[in-house]
Amino acid sequence: DTEVTQTPKHLVMGMTNKKSLKCEQHMGHRAMYWYKQKAKKPPELMFVYSYEKLSINESVPSRFSPECPNSSLLNLHLHALQPEDSALYLCASSRLPQETQYFGPGTRLLVL
Amino acid sequence: GDSVTQMEGPVTLSEEAFLTINCTYTATGYPSLFWYVQYPGEGLQLLLKATKADDKGSNKGFEATYRKETTSFHLEKGSVQVSDSAVYFCALGRNKLIFGAGTRLAVHP
Numbered sequence: 190d191t192e193v194t195q196t197p198k199h200l201v202m203g204m205t206n207k208k209s210l211k212c213e214q215h216m217g218h219r220a221m222y223w224y225k226q227k228a229k230k231p232p233e234l235m236f237v238y239s240y241e242k243l244s245i246n247e248s249v250p251s252r253f254s255p256e257c258p259n260s261s262l263l264n265l266h267l268h269a270l271q272p273e274d275s276a277l278y279l280c281a282s283s284r285l286p287q288e289t290q291y292f293g294p295g296t297r298l299l300v301l
Numbered sequence: 302g303d304s305v306t307q308m309e310g311p312v313t314l315s316e317e318a319f320l321t322i323n324c325t326y327t328a329t330g331y332p333s334l335f336w337y338v339q340y341p342g343e344g345l346q347l348l349l350k351a352t353k354a355d356d357k358g359s360n361k362g363f364e365a366t367y368r369k370e371t372t373s374f375h376l377e378k379g380s381v382q383v384s385d386s387a388v389y390f391c392a393l394g395r396n397k398l399i400f401g402a403g404t405r406l407a408v409h410p
Contacts, residue, residue: 231390232400237396290347
């Protein structure tokens with residue numbers, strides 16, 4: 190089983206709202222990732238968590254705040270987003286860092 | 302730095318045609334190579350992978366061989382179906398995935 194789940198599937202938020210995206214895996218993977226994907230583009234890495242610790246932040250603006258409460262769960266907290274942040278947000282996990290990544294279905298975010 | 306180059310799409314084929322999507326990479330050492338597929342409105346699914354030179358990855362009729370001498374990992378399928386219509390991403394893996402731009406495939410009956 191290589192399932193990564195993400196909630197919600199769709200999200201619409203205003204620029205003053207605070208919301209969170211959730212990602213979960215029960216495969217015992219110790220690395221988890223957040224990607225952002227704009228239309229007709231490849232995914233862009235945002236954050237990497239390795240053994241529940243943030244190991245890579247790809248210079249993401251502070252209005253995006255990741256959190257890894259435990260080895261199965263990864264959150265992305267959103268605050269004061271801009272319309273250009275509208276995108277598909279993908280979560281992925283791998284058994285260990287640098288191993289094969291398995292992606293969730295994504296959350297489609299629209300910022301108004 | 303590391304990079305991946307894919308052929309530009311869209312690629313439009315008739316059902317049962319032969320498919321090739323070219324992918325070349327630039328990297329030091331021996332990174333793992335992947336093909337991911339993204340169906341409309343969905344996330345990425347791992348299609349196949351290869352971890353060392355001359356490895357052949359295969360899945361669902363798709364194949365790709367890790368060619369170190371030509372730094373390539375071309376995706377092939379002998380007979381495509383309408384259900385194969387999707388965007389295909391070639392990727393190189395180290396501490397993070399480096400994706401190509403993606404190639405859109407449209408298969409018509």
